[in-house]
Amino acid sequence: MSATRSSTRGTGIRTALLTLPLALGLLGAAAAPAGAATAHRPGSSLTCGGAGVDPDAPVRHRTEAVIHAPLRTVWRLQTDVARWPDWQAPVRSAERLDGGPLRPGSAFHWTTPLPPNPASADPVLEITSTVRQLRPGACIRWTGPAVATGLRIDGVHVWNFTEVPGGVLVRTEETHTGPQVDANVPAATDILRQGLEGWLHDLKTAAEARTR
Numbered sequence: 001m002s003a004t005r006s007s008t009r010g011t012g013i014r015t016a017l018l019t020l021p022l023a024l025g026l027l028g029a030a031a032a033p034a035g036a037a038t039a040h041r042p043g044s045s046l047t048c049g050g051a052g053v054d055p056d057a058p059v060r061h062r063t064e065a066v067i068h069a070p071l072r073t074v075w076r077l078q079t080d081v082a083r084w085p086d087w088q089a090p091v092r093s094a095e096r097l098d099g100g101p102l103r104p105g106s107a108f109h110w111t112t113p114l115p116p117n118p119a120s121a122d123p124v125l126e127i128t129s130t131v132r133q134l135r136p137g138a139c140i141r142w143t144g145p146a147v148a149t150g151l152r153i154d155g156v157h158v159w160n161f162t163e164v165p166g167g168v169l170v171r172t173e174e175t176h177t178g179p180q181v182d183a184n185v186p187a188a189t190d191i192l193r194q195g196l197e198g199w200l201h202d203l204k205t206a207a208e209a210r211t212r
Contacts (some may be wrong), residue, residue, distance in 0.1 A: 020117040029182075046158040046173040049133030057175035058190045066168040067202045069207035075137050075161060077206055081108045087206035088199070092124060103142070109122040115149055119180060122148035129157075137161060151176040159186045170203065174197055 045052035046062065053060060067074050081104040084094040089098040094110040107130045114125045120138065129144035139160045146153040153176050174196060181188035 010163065042103065045172055046139075046160050048135060048139035048158055048160070051133050051141055051158075053158055053173050053175040054154075054177060057156070057177045058185045059176040059181045059192055060194045061189060061196055062173035063173070063196045064169060064171040064202060065204055066164060066167050066169050067204045067207050069211045071137055071161060071163050071168050073210050074168045074170065074203065076147070078159065078161075079140070079212075083088045084110065088202050090198075097118075097128075101136075102131060102134060104131055104134050106134075120148040120150040120194060122151075124148070125151075151178075151180060155182060168207075170200060172200065 015058045018134040032093060045055070048071050059072075073114055081102065082096050084091045090112050092111045094108060097107040098105070099107060105210075107124070107128065109128050111124045114120065114122055114131045125146050125148050127144060127146040129142045131140060131142045133139070139158070140157045141156070143154075146155065155176050158172065158173045159205060174192060176188060176192060
């Protein structure tokens with residue numbers, strides 16, 4: 001676990017993702033490590049079960065990375081939500097709200113620290129996500145709000161997993177809506193970019209550490 005806990009840079013990125021422009025001047029979030037992911041803005045969105053991200057959301061980003069680990073390892077890490085804090089330092093807590101394997105209809109509650117900001121005095125951001133579509137070993141799509149007093153961000157997140165020579169191509173796309181992010185779309189989009197690349201970096205680090 002030490003390899004995944006050591007990613008302090010990822011902590012800053014993921015915290016920035018979830019607080020968005022509210023504390024932009026306070027956070028000074030670092031960029032993801034070079035080579036962690038390759039970002040692009042495709043002509044079409046990722047989907048799972050025929051559904052994608054919010055087509056009307058002004059804040060959106062898509063990125064991808066090849067993880068040199070077996071698909072079963074990558075999938076297990078991503079879907080074992082209760083153990084996210086073991087390899088994602090920015091996740092303070094994570095709790096499944098149902099039992100068994102992750103599936104459509106599964107819900108989970110997770111938290112991340114919320115730095116001081118003008119919109120909310122709460123110390124943590126509370127996130128409740130619901131899985132809408134899932135194909136085992138292939139894709140996941142979940143939606144849900146991130147909330148604190150005076151703050152709400154509605155997100156839609158899609159993950160695709162494809163086996164390639166030497167590992168797994170992981171692609172992810174996310175959209176955000178809400179008064180705080182809509183008020184500064186360029187800043188919110190840039191922070192979302194950093195956040196997604198930080199998540200992929202942590203997933204890559206954790207999965208590849210388990211194959212050594």
